[in-house]
Amino acid sequence: MDNWDEIRTAFQVARRGTVSGAAEALGVHHATVIRHIDALERRLGVKLFQRHARGYTATEAGQDLLRVAQTTDDQFQQLEGRIRGRGSDVSGELMVTSLVELAPLLVGALTSFQEAYPDVIVRLLTGERLFRLEYGEAHVALRAGRQPDEPDNVVQPFIHQDIALYASQAYVDRYGLPGDIEALKTHRFVAHDDPDGRAPFQQWLRHTIPYDRVTFRSSDSRVMNQAVLAGAGIGFFAMREAAAHPELVQIMPPREEWTSPLWLVTHVDLHRTAKVQAFLTHLKDYANEGPCR
Amino acid sequence: MDNWDEIRTAFQVARRGTVSGAAEALGVHHATVIRHIDALERRLGVKLFQRHARGYTATEAGQDLLRVAQTTDDQFQQLEGRIRGRGSDVSGELMVTSLVELAPLLVGALTSFQEAYPDVIVRLLTGERLFRLEYGEAHVALRAGRQPDEPDNVVQPFIHQDIALYASQAYVDRYGLPGDIEALKTHRFVAHDDPDGRAPFQQWLRHTIPYDRVTFRSSDSRVMNQAVLAGAGIGFFAMREAAAHPELVQIMPPREEWTSPLWLVTHVDLHRTAKVQAFLTHLKDYANEGPCR
């Protein structure tokens, strides 16, 4: 069974009973049909059809092939319907990936997206490594920092994440509010363990505050957030996130130079699909309306 | 889904993950694989695979195709096994056709054939019209008379059916045994209604016995047989059949000129199959050993 097209040809001959009818149905020439049948029978070593003046009638083997190919044809047609529909339907899996730091942004958006499209199964992938779109690991990626320029990826600007310095009310009660930048240098800071961090607010901190004032260091943003909330020191928070924590006190307002742009990245092959488009527009709407609706 | 070969190609790509691997498995060049995938995706309007440096990974649509094509592949392999086996296996239907007059000969042979090959379903077709092999209506036909010369049919000589004149014991008790052929002309005969019958013994009767001595006429051989058994007159019986009726008395021994040759006819396409060959040899053995074994 090395040639599925020949099976398909034999299927039509068995169904229509004549070579001409099969040729018409297949949109090929009669001679082609004959050659297919001959080749198939020669390889199988078994006659599939009785040739006579009124056309071809299937032998037992031919009838067996007819039954099998009939179900195959049905299944292929169903498959085609599903595949074609998949381009315009919003269903199946939607895989989104981002750094864990950005995940809180996505959870709300994904939840309301799922309310709008109940057939979608959402998978939010965050992990140590960057999940790569070109391997089909995700439909949409949320990236921060410099504009991604990977080939085959469609990059759209998303929002600018406003970053500000916060401390917990408990910290402020104990150490007071710094009056200006100079006063900051005497305070305690919660920041990233890696002094070579690429995020602009990290670099600002390095250049502005003596590194030994960073008294709580971690490599995990969630740990840092919890440390700030616990009163360990002053740290960066996305304003959007800080809004969810009334016990936080803003130490410094957001600065232009801290904000890192966010990018929505999709693979070019998936970008046009209705599902991805639906999610992208939904995500933008969600970000503009705010997470509190 | 106009091209099943392209689906098969996509199936291998989805299964192996690389174009090269699929090409190797299919025994074609990897450029061919790419062309198939491209054509299929273009027609469907949906990407089946994500292309990346390490190969192709299936999208949702591709995975769907993989599942469907996997079952198709399995079914085709099973089909191939069945079809190939059908050539060498003795199973399935065995359709045999003959005139009703010859059916008694076949019943015993078919029964014992079925004992030897329990997987075979036997269909013995007798009817008004001649069942024709070229339409696939039967595997084997038993024909009497002149050697059939239909094209595409394989004709083998079978046995000569010895015909003799019989009457029932009751008839003999009442009318006596005729001494010679002249004496026959005063007896009562059971014969065919049609004086133009082609069978040699019928023609002999027409030329030898006055037609008004045929006092029981019918167009059905079974009716004639029953009439002879009931004592209506003298009639022809195949010796093989007469042996089953001890109440029959042979009036005249078989004559060379009465015997009509029997022919085994098979369609050339089916003649080589193991099933047909098995039945032909079985039938010959059966006829030689006699039906009484």
Place this chain on the structure above:
DNA sequence: GCGATTGCGTTCGTGAATGCAAGTGCGAGA
């Protein structure tokens, strides 16, 4: 790092599969 390996993409020339048209066989109808 840097070559080796792997795997995809593209171009070009060839050959096999296809379409075309004439031929043949068979059965139906007059």
Place this chain on the structure above:
DNA sequence: TCTCGCACTTGCATTCACGAACGCAATCGC
């Protein structure tokens, strides 16, 4: 019995799909 028409068959010209070769990118291993 003849003719007509349908359907398969066969030889030939054509096209299109295939294979070969090269290029390129990414990864792997030393």
